[in-house]
Amino acid sequence: MKRVPTYSLYGVNSAEPLSDQLHFESIAARSRLHGWEIKPHRHERFLQILYIHAGGGEALLEGRREPLRSGSLVTMPPRHIHGFVFTPDTDGMVVTMTEPHLRTLLAGVPDALPLFEHPRHDRVRRGHALADALALFRGEMEAVSAWRGASLSALLTLVLIGIARLGNAEQPAAARRSSRPARHFRHFQQLLESDYRAQKEIGHYAGAIGITPTQLNRVCRQASGQSALQMIHARVLAEAQRDLLFSDLEIKHIALSLGFSDAAYFSRFFARLVGQAPTEFRQSGRARLPAFAVPPARDPAG
Incomplete structure (x- = not known):
């Protein structure tokens, strides 16, 4: 299974650290x-x-x-x-x-x-x-x-x-202010980025920030126009789209890596938000990308 490669520098394996900062x-x-x-x-x-x-x-x-x-x-x-x-x-x-x-x-x-x-x-x-x-x-x-x-x-x-x-x-003026809601929103973004694959409940994030789920939803809507749940779904969806376009992982493996219990549930989630099944999105999306972006076809003999 081919994932998107992770490099430290152009073409350098990620296990090789920078010698400096x-x-x-x-x-x-x-x-x-x-x-x-x-x-x-x-x-x-x-x-x-x-x-x-x-x-x-x-x-x-x-x-x-x-x-x-x-x-x-x-x-x-x-x-x-x-x-x-x-x-x-x-x-x-x-x-x-x-x-x-x-x-x-x-x-x-x-x-x-x-x-x-x-x-x-x-x-x-x-x-x-x-x-x-x-x-x-x-x-x-x-x-x-x-x-x-x-x-x-x-x-x-x-x-x-x-x-x-x-x-x-x-940035909108509200997002530029160093207010308490703005700090709560940034904290939520950081928490979401660290564990979006687990698809934790809104209550988990609200508790970690020290506010109620209702307050978290209000903060998210003010800063982004989306509810906390919509932001969670959007982050999961973004990673799913990356894997579909830039890796040759099977749908079931993408689903499991993103916290879904089975591929069918993931496919319904994806189709509801995108309007296409994962396989259709992969095919149509790659057709629009430059050739250098599309993973090479897998060698049946290898």
Whole structure:
């Protein structure tokens, strides 16, 4: 059974840890070795930032195909599937950091951390403060100067704050406030991400947060427009869709891995929310994806 591969760096097995908290390289340095194609994968413990100075290509971000061009900035948190195809003239950089290092750099602005929980693709125009910070980071990255590590950390903090500001500007005003409901909502998101496969009851999450199920539903509706149960179902559904599109796992194995007692129950759940049976979704979804995203056919002889 083939799952979506999990890497620490492009094409590097996940058992090989980063030698440091931070790694950076040009896009060409690794992509050229793989024919300018990075097949779909995810990182279990690392956040990645990819910035294109020139050239372009195409990104696969959680099933969405998005064109890449000069100024494209992709922020990819842990555990989210992504892949890339670059044109051979692409000039850019990739920065990889551990989650603890991200928290260390943003220790002074903890409210910014939730803004790095979902993939982003931004276009950063020339002259923007974030573009200037990225250019300074690249210059320091390519230089060998005294106190280089301290300079890179300072510049990377500027880059992270710039990315957070982009995300913050897109948030509804209610979600931007550091209110108690907002903190409860972020706590629920964190708990849900850690154990969504178990499909625990709303009361479990409410108790862990220290509020009632009714309060949790109200918090979720205010912040996302969905009830707590809808958010639980949406998270389970998102993982099911990933496995259907990017792995060759059988339906029954996907169902069991997501806490369903049998494949029939999972299929009814999936069809009710998506309007297609899992097999139909897999076939139609792969037909719309770029060829590099589709798992190779299994060898009957192997």
